Amino acid sequence: MKFGIDRLLAEPELRAPLKGRRVALLAHPASVTKDLEHSLDALAACDDINLVAAIGPQHGLRGDKQDNMIESPDFNDPVHGIPVFSLYGEVRKPTKAMMDTFDVVLVDLQSLGCRIYTFITTLCYVLEAASKTGKAVWVLDRPNPVGRPVEGLLLRHGWESFVGAGPMPMRHGMTLGELGLWYIEKHKLDVEYRIIEMQGWQPDAAPGYGWPLGLRTWINPSPNAPNIYMARAYAGTVMLEGTTLSEGRGTTRPLELFGAPDIDARRVINEMHATAPQWLQGCRLREFWFEPTFHKHMGKLCNGVQIHAEEPDYVHEAFKPWRLQALAFKAIRRLYPDYPLWRDFPYEYEHGRLAIDVINGGPLLREWVDDPAATPRDLDELTLPDEAAWLGERQAHLRYGVTTDANGTRRR
Numbered sequence: 001m002k003f004g005i006d007r008l009l010a011e012p013e014l015r016a017p018l019k020g021r022r023v024a025l026l027a028h029p030a031s032v033t034k035d036l037e038h039s040l041d042a043l044a045a046c047d048d049i050n051l052v053a054a055i056g057p058q059h060g061l062r063g064d065k066q067d068n069m070i071e072s073p074d075f076n077d078p079v080h081g082i083p084v085f086s087l088y089g090e091v092r093k094p095t096k097a098m099m100d101t102f103d104v105v106l107v108d109l110q111s112l113g114c115r116i117y118t119f120i121t122t123l124c125y126v127l128e129a130a131s132k133t134g135k136a137v138w139v140l141d142r143p144n145p146v147g148r149p150v151e152g153l154l155l156r157h158g159w160e161s162f163v164g165a166g167p168m169p170m171r172h173g174m175t176l177g178e179l180g181l182w183y184i185e186k187h188k189l190d191v192e193y194r195i196i197e198m199q200g201w202q203p204d205a206a207p208g209y210g211w212p213l214g215l216r217t218w219i220n221p222s223p224n225a226p227n228i229y230m231a232r233a234y235a236g237t238v239m240l241e242g243t244t245l246s247e248g249r250g251t252t253r254p255l256e257l258f259g260a261p262d263i264d265a266r267r268v269i270n271e272m273h274a275t276a277p278q279w280l281q282g283c284r285l286r287e288f289w290f291e292p293t294f295h296k297h298m299g300k301l302c303n304g305v306q307i308h309a310e311e312p313d314y315v316h317e318a319f320k321p322w323r324l325q326a327l328a329f330k331a332i333r334r335l336y337p338d339y340p341l342w343r344d345f346p347y348e349y350e351h352g353r354l355a356i357d358v359i360n361g362g363p364l365l366r367e368w369v370d371d372p373a374a375t376p377r378d379l380d381e382l383t384l385p386d387e388a389a390w391l392g393e394r395q396a397h398l399r400y401g402v403t404t405d406a407n408g409t410r411r412r
Contacts, residue, residue, distance in 0.1 A: 001200030001212055004140030004177070005031070005039050005108050008196050015048055017194075021136075024053040024102035026087075026126065027061060028119070030110035030221040039108045039140070044080050051082065053101045057109065058088040058118045059222045087122050092162055092349070094129040104136040107176065110221040113146040113210065114235045115155065115170050116163040116359055118348070119221070123176060124165040124183045127191055136192035141177035141399075145231045147203045147210030148173040148401070150394075152235065152322045154386040155361025162348045164361045169390050170322050171235040174397065181397040201400050209316040224254040232309040236325030239365075242356030243329070244343050246302055250292030258325075259290065259304020261297055263332060263339075269305060271331035272324075276376040279327050282319030284308040326379065329369045342366065 008014050023043070025031075031039040040061075044051050054061055060072035061084050072086040085098045105126060109119045123139070130137045152170030160166070166186055174182070177195035184193055207213050211228045220226055225234070230253070237255040240247035245263075248254040259265060265287040272280060286306045292298050305328065309319060332339055347355035357363045364382055368374045 001198060001202075001215060003034070003142050003198055003216075004196035005042070006034050007199060008106075008140055009033065009042055009046070012048070014196060015046065018049055018104060021050065021103040022052045022101065023049055024055060024105045025051065026055040026057065026105055026107045026109065026122070028057055028059065028109060028221055029062065030219040031108040032217075032219055034216065036217060036219075039106075040077070040080065043106070051080065053082050053098075054080075054084045055094075055098070055105070056084060056086050056088070057122045060086065060088070087125070088118075092122070093125040096133065099129055099133040099135055102135065104138060105130070106138050106140055107180075108140040108142070109176060110142050110219070111144065111176050112221065112225060112231045112234050113144040113171060113173065114238060115152070115168050115172055115361070116238050117234075118162055120176065120179055121162050121165040123180055124187070127180060127183050127189055127193070128187065131189040131191040136194070137180070138194045138196060139177040139180050140196045141175050141198050143198065143201055143211055144173065144175050144203065145208075145211035145228055146171065146173075146235070147316065149317065149319075150387050150390055151320055151383075152387070153360060153362065153364055153383050154390065156364075159358070159361045161350050161358050163359060167361075169387060170238075170360070172390070172394070174394055175400070178394070178397045178399055181399075182394065185397070195399065197399055203401050204316075206316075207311065224249060226252075226254070229308075229310045230255045232314070232319065233307045233321050236321030236323070237307070239322075239325050239329075239356060239359055242343055242347065242354065242359045243341050244296065245332075245341070246290075246292055246296045246304070248290070248292070248304075249295035250298060251290050253306065256309070257288075257290070257304050257306040258328060259302040261300045261302050263303055263336070265303040265305050267335055268328060268331045271335055272327050275331060275334075276323070276327050279320050279323040279376065282309075282313075282315035282317070283324070284313040323376075323379070323383075326365060326369065327376070330376075333369050334372075337372075341369075 027039050033042050071089040074086050075084050077084050111119050150173045154167045155164045233256050240258050245258045245260050248257040269285050290302050342356050347358050350358045356366050368379050
């Protein structure tokens, strides 16, 4: 199969509209070709592309910034002699000065298929800036590594943030290119937009179910995204960032686990199975011990739970990471009613709101956890209509695995 960057490099006719135009590249460390050459170097080597600037999202073009709210500065690329602008430094939205340096921005970002992953918000901000300045945006599309499943509450009005640029669920099931189409329609943007589509991507195919395992090398798109199994769990485990529990930063398996020095993981797992075993399908939970080398509970022995979302226990359509993690919170709240679960701190430039609410795009998940009378059925009654609505809303924007019936209706 070919990613968007590979097609752009291999097919001169795709590059033809770039002739005579100044080109910028929005990229990060996972922006590589099939031969693992970084897209910046590959595009700079094209005689028919005038590459004049690069842009880095959160964690930087080089991916060297470890944690949230650690900013990257602008700099000049020492190899290609072009400016590298940061969209996670003094600004998160492109400035007019940045936009004035180019005519077309190529967006080559590997995402994780989760609303909170800030690269998709950066795409939204770039589209808005391009609409205002008359610039073009091309997405060099890449796989959604967790495929098409949808899960989670829709972001509520008034809860927009850098980890939620629009009313979508936590697991949206779209590629970056497809999301661009949705943003343009949702925000009524007038922008020259083009997707260089992948060739041969099969979002439902085993064994990767979104990521082409065995065909493409996984490169960390951010420092704590080390493998496809983390990506599968991330739509749930990212919520741990809004809690006092460790999400495994400072371990070798970040965002595949949770724990703390003062919980009994075995009891938590048993309580989860007793409360909502239907939310634990498609994976296996394992009690273990760990000691983070940095971040929350650094240097302390923690009892925790690892979420094994790999074969032979992984069942793609059954796995529900958002509900699984919500259930873990519920189990801890039942076992330890006074546990200081919610972490109160500035999260992704949001002040005065609990991080768990910012992450979920509203307070409903936290309120469900904290309500002793609330049941799994209650959360499903809130969430299932949102998920169904999103499945319908995204349909017109899907570009892969889609067929058209006799009435001209697009189907999956």
